[in-house]
Amino acid sequence: MAKKITKKIAAKVTATMTSEEYVKDGGCACPVCKSENIMGESLEADGANVWNTITCEDCGATWLDIYTLTSYDYLKGG
Numbered sequence: 001m002a003k004k005i006t007k008k009i010a011a012k013v014t015a016t017m018t019s020e021e022y023v024k025d026g027g028c029a030c031p032v033c034k035s036e037n038i039m040g041e042s043l044e045a046d047g048a049n050v051w052n053t054i055t056c057e058d059c060g061a062t063w064l065d066i067y068t069l070t071s072y073d074y075l076k077g078g
């Protein structure tokens with residue numbers, strides 16, 4: 001019996017902002033319609049990778065904000 005392969009079909013969207021422009025803007029606006037009416041879910045972490053699913057309330061686009069570990073601070077005890 002053949003394995004059933006299901007492909008997630010994403011709606012084709014055209015981003016108006018590149019990833020670099022989005023980061024430069026502080027991640028404050030939808031990369032598709034530039035609306036600031038965007039909502040983040042809770043942050044998810046796996047080791048040094050942290051991400052957050054963001055949804056645009058105006059055009060319905062969803063994307064991931066991706067964070068990287070840059071340093072540590074406030075070291076105490078030992």
Ligand SMILES: [Zn+2]
Nearest residue numbers: 030033056059
């Ligand atoms: Zn949007």
